[in-house]
Each structure stands twice: as C-alpha cells, then as structure tokens.
Amino acid sequence: MPTQSNTRPNIVVIICDDIGFGDLSCNGSTMIKTPNLDLVARRGARLTSMYSGGPTCTPARAALMTGRIAPRTGAARVLFPGDNRGMNPNEVTMGAYLKGLGYATGCFGKWHLGDIPDSGPLKFGFDRYFGLPYSNDMDPMIVYRDEENVEEPADVASLALRCANEAIEFIDKTPKDQPFFVYFPFTSPHHPITPEDKFIGTSEAGLYGDTCEAIDFYSGELYKHISARGQIENTIFVFTSDHGPWWEGSNGGLRGRKFETWDGGMRVPFLISWPAMIPEGQVISQPVATMDLLPTLCNLLDIKPDSSMPFDGEDISDLFMKGSIADHGPIWYFDAFSLNAVRKGKWKLHRKRQTWGGEKFSQWSLPQLFDLERDPGECYDLGARHPDVVKELNDLMEKFEKSLNLAEADDREWWKGSTLGDSAGWNVQKV
C-alpha cells in the first residue's frame, strides 16, 4: 500500500486511562472543552462505535498493542506490581512491527503489560520508554526511564507534562528521514485525580474535567509540534481510551462503566487523522475494535504479520480511506477470560456478567439480547422475540470459546469471589 511520497507515515497513538466516550466536546460534552481533540476529529474521522479489548486496563492495552484478543496474550486481566509476570513474550506488538520496519519507537506513559525489565516496553519493540508501568493507584509507584527506576514514588501530577516533553524530544531526535511511532498512554484521568496545578479550575467539570482538559492540551502539544515540523500531513494521529469511565466521567449515555461488559464499559472515543490520506470530517458508526488498528497499519504499511500470532482484529483502512467496509467480524466482549457478550451487526447477546460479588444474582436475567441501533442503552431484552438470533450468537460465542484453547486457565479463578477491596496490589488512596 503506497503512502504519500513513498514516505512512511509517522504514527502517534494516544490512549487515556479511563476517559469516557462523552468526555470530549466533539462527542457531546458540554462541561469539558477539548478543542485540540475536536480539531483531530474535524481533520479526520470520529468513530462512534469503537470497542476496546476489555473493560479494564491491561487487556484493553494488550489487544490494542497486539491486534489480538487479550486472553490469547497472557494479559487477560489487570496486572499488579508484584505479579512478576507480564504479557506473553512471544507476542509481537505494534511497537515491534513498526520497529522492524525501521521506525523509531517510543512509549511515554502507562505501560501496564508487565514488569520492567522482564516484560516492559523495551522487551516489546520500543526503543525508548518513560513513564509509569502500572496504574496511578498501585504500589509501588515508580517512574522508569527505559528500564531504570528514576523516581519513587512518582510525582503523578506532572507526568503528562513530562511524558509530552519526552515524546517531543524523542520526535526531535528522530532523523527526518526516519518515521517515528509515539505510543502515548496517559496515566489519567484514572482515579485518584491529580491534575497539574495549572489546569485546576480550567473546566466546568471539576478536577476530572480539568484532567481531561490537560489531556486535550498535551495531545494538542504533540499535534502542534508535529505540525510545526511540517509532518502532520503524513502522520497517522490516533486518540482513544482503554475502556469506559470509572468513578467519574461520562459514558455518553450508555449502560455500565469500567469493569463491565455493558457497552458503557467498552465503547470508547476514537479519533484518527492522517490528512494526506484520510478524508476530513468523517463520523463513522460502523462497529469496529481498537485491536483493528494494528492489522490496519500492517495493511497500510505492507507489513507481513507473524503467522504464529494471528490477528483477531481486522484491516479497517477502507473505513477511513473510502468510508466503506465489508462486514466486520463479531465484536467480542471479554471480562478477563470470560467471553461475556458478542455484538454482530446491530445485535448484542449478553450471556454472562460480572457484577462484583453478585454474579450468581445477576444470572437471573441472562442471556439478554439487545438491538444496539434502537436501544443503545441496553434496556430491553429482545431474546424472547428473536430466539434464532440468540441461538446464532450463542453458537458463535461457544465456537469461538472452544477455538481459543487458552493457556493459564488458572488465571480464570483470579477474580472469582473477589470483592475488589481485598484485591492484592490495590491500595486505598486518599486524595
């Protein structure tokens, strides 16, 4: 696939930690202003039915980075400091594919796919790393540069600023004839909310909104810096979230939040601009997945994927480039190792559910079949009206589950009976 002037595009992938679909003004927020992200949306495409790889951090990032469903990757559930394990070292990440193509690759922010040094970014194809390997509510909280502990405990409030500066320095150090890949996973607006002083009071939506405006600002700093270098025309610039919002934030009126396989837990904002190749001002409602991004890049850049690590995601370049797509495969809603739900076209079948501590109770109402076009809030079970669809989607899930032949099945027990408050590695923090 040729690209502009036969120069490979630069790539920036920004992912936030827990930002909601409705927290961007281009997605309808009236209390948070995100002018820089709105500009990205105007200059490219805004996707309104983009699904993450899971309703928690680690699996969502594993799927984005590998193009594969998280349960295949050994990173199906949230990792904690002290787990002493990470994503399967055989996985080939977006970083590794792009590095293999000659890209300069840097990761600036929250990794959350395993411990440094054994399974940090430098083990998965990144030349440089600066940031927090785990969430901002996990102990110990260490800032790493590459594989070196440079700060403990982390000064979280200044991380976005410092990561942006590191990314900009990385871009500036990359020779102009070498393309760069900046993976920029914000540590925010994950609880606890700790915005940098200069953003406190900027939004109408409290500290959470201030943090979202900081995210917009630093996303804009990257965008503007690349623009100032004359490179934005040939940069694929992506903005998204790992999953739905948690204690605060807007899920855009959907049902559910982080930790849940309701759409509110897994439908995420997604903006992509590439002025040289992607028509401007598109709003696209086709259901697709963040794990489609890597297969899409492979197609656009003529990368031959590693056949031992086949993608679950699909090439969706036609969606951005031509505004059309052939039928997309099912959208899978995994909660760790549990395939809770599937979406195919307008239909979603919710077969299992994790309501912490109340799983048995929740099974009363399952399965539930929703028409997400008429009923995006998942209010009305149409299963009794469409038993054929229930059977079709249930069969689809069973077949897919059987095909997975998952290793490390003991991890499936991890959450069992958990009340979260007792979870190892999580620490109640006062802010």
Added chain:
Amino acid sequence: MPTQSNTRPNIVVIICDDIGFGDLSCNGSTMIKTPNLDLVARRGARLTSMYSGGPTCTPARAALMTGRIAPRTGAARVLFPGDNRGMNPNEVTMGAYLKGLGYATGCFGKWHLGDIPDSGPLKFGFDRYFGLPYSNDMDPMIVYRDEENVEEPADVASLALRCANEAIEFIDKTPKDQPFFVYFPFTSPHHPITPEDKFIGTSEAGLYGDTCEAIDFYSGELYKHISARGQIENTIFVFTSDHGPWWEGSNGGLRGRKFETWDGGMRVPFLISWPAMIPEGQVISQPVATMDLLPTLCNLLDIKPDSSMPFDGEDISDLFMKGSIADHGPIWYFDAFSLNAVRKGKWKLHRKRQTWGGEKFSQWSLPQLFDLERDPGECYDLGARHPDVVKELNDLMEKFEKSLNLAEADDREWWKGSTLGDSAGWNVQKV
C-alpha cells in the same frame, strides 16, 4: 381546602414495581407506547424530578404510604416472606387517613409492607385487599383476598387483569356519594417478566416493553372506567414507580438503577391529573418526593395529621395547582438505614454508596458533589471546587441522621457483606 362542589375527590394511586423513568412514551420512550398514561400527563402534570423513598420496594412504598422516610417506619429494607415482621403498626398510612375521612379504601396488587394478617393492608386502613403481598420473585407466592390465601402459587401473568377487575368492582360497589381511594400497586414489570398472553408482542421492547404496555392498558382501564362513571373530573389520578429499573428498563439516561442511590435508582416517573383543580399540560422539574403526596392530600382534604407520626414529606399542592412552590426541603437518599446522599436545589452530595460486595472499594471516590442541573448523569464531582457546599450538605446529613434516633438498629446489619445471591427469601427463578 375546598374541593369541587364540596365533594371530596376520589383518589387513585398507581405504583409500578421497577418501571423506569424512560419507559413511558411521555417521558421519551421510542420503543414503548403508553397512550393512556400520556393522556394522564396531558390532562394534568408530569413531574421530571420526583424522588422515591428508596431504591428498593419496601422503603419506597413505606415512604409513599406514610409520608415519612422509611427508616422511621420499621420498613427500611426489603421485606421477605418469613421475616414475620412488617411496618411499625403505629404508622398511619394514606389508607388510614382517607378511611378516617370516610373514604372507601381498597388496595389491589403488591403490598410489600409486611405479612398478612399481622401487617397486611387491612391492618393499615384498607377495607379491601386483593393481590400479592411480596414481590413476584419471592417464595411462597400467595394471592390473598383480604386476609385469606386464595391462590398458591400465584398465577402472576393474570394478576394485573384481575387486580384491575377487582378495583373496578370495588369502585362500582362504592356508593356515588362516598369517595373512594384505590391504591393500585402493580407487581410488574419486576423480574421475572411474565406478561399476559394478549400483550406478548405488542411493544417494540420485548417482554419488558409488553409488560409496560399492559401496565398502560390497565391504568387506562381504571381511568376510562372512572371517566365513564362521570367521576374523572373530580378524581386525583396518580401514576408512579417505586424506584428505578432493574435488569431491564430505561432510567431515562440517569446514572444507576434499582438498589443504588444514584438518581437512576430513585428518580421515578410521576403523573398526576385532577381536571377539576389541576391545570392541564404541566411539565414540572422542581425536585420533590413521593412521600410529599400524603402531606399534600392532607392539606387538600383538610386532614389533621397524627402528631405522633410527623411527616417528612411536604405539602406540594401549590406545585400542581399554581405551578409554584416555596423552597422544598432536602431530598434524602436512603439505602435501608444508610443516608447515602442528599439533594438540595441543584446540588447532590453522595457520601456513601452500596455497590453490592464492593463497598470498601467504592469509598475511594467519596464524597462526590454533583450539579444535577448541568450534570444529571452524575459524571463530574465538583466537591473540590465547592468545599462550602460539601460542608453544608454533609452537615445537613449528619444533623438529620442524629435527629433520627432510629429503633431496630440491628437491622442495619442486614445487608452487611451480603452478596444478594445468598439472601434469604430470594429464589432464582427460571423464566
């Protein structure tokens, strides 16, 4: 307070079990048609910020029936068959007040304020009773006529029809010069969903929607029957819900559902018509509470309340009659004995939360202060911006809690550590 022709108005109070704010077409549903209820809304007032007395059945009904917060009444939490207890016998219900005024009083449907005979409707001021004393997912499931077991297990699907017929017969038997009070608590659309055959397939929202359309139909039957008797002009006709929806149903885009003190768990639909006295076509957003209804009736009918059982609710007749109201006191959000939140004006302070099995975990983010006018979905905590408001509302809650001097404190332990699935009295039913 004089009423039309010095004849006391008839009163019909319909309350549904678990119907959501957004499940009525007059409240925005596009998948469920409720033409009869829409007519009630057009002929009177539709309230958009009406709060129930609790996010579960028993306390919500206790507050409606007594005009008092449920923790005062001995019915602060869900009652189960086998509890062998009910609402405090000293409580004076809407039924008792109206009976004392010469009304014929009948209750047709789900009582859920205690066991029959010891604390059934006939002990609380009703002349007649027909229906299910507990929820349609509790065992044993017995239909009572007055205090007699007439059917076990109950044929739930036909209950709405039979209750409507009983209510109509009761109305017809009441002499025309005697006013009647029909309290009509539907057992639906509470899970399990069991609509009458003739409604299956009528709605676009599955069996749940069909059940809502059945509710509309039978509400309409009562309305039409009273109209046909020439009495609708002087009938106060009320329609509401006990709390937010559960497994299915629309909370109208609010946050949370049944069992939660988010607004989605406690803001309910509320329609009131009284053509002789209430102007038509009103839409009222003033925050008020279902427990205001009894104090309001007392004022309208010149009833002297029992001073030993003082109301927490307020007379809000001016709201319907004149479209105005003096400042309303705080809206209290109780979860059983726990005062989780308060609303005053546009502000809501959420101080505690019950997320089943994850209470410790949920405390991370509390308290949270929301501006319900800008942010009805409770997405953005403004506490850090308005510490004065946090303090004011927190003080208000502490003062109110201290004033309560609640009896039966051991009941506070009832839910502690519960995962619901193990709750006594609840039985997983297959539908």
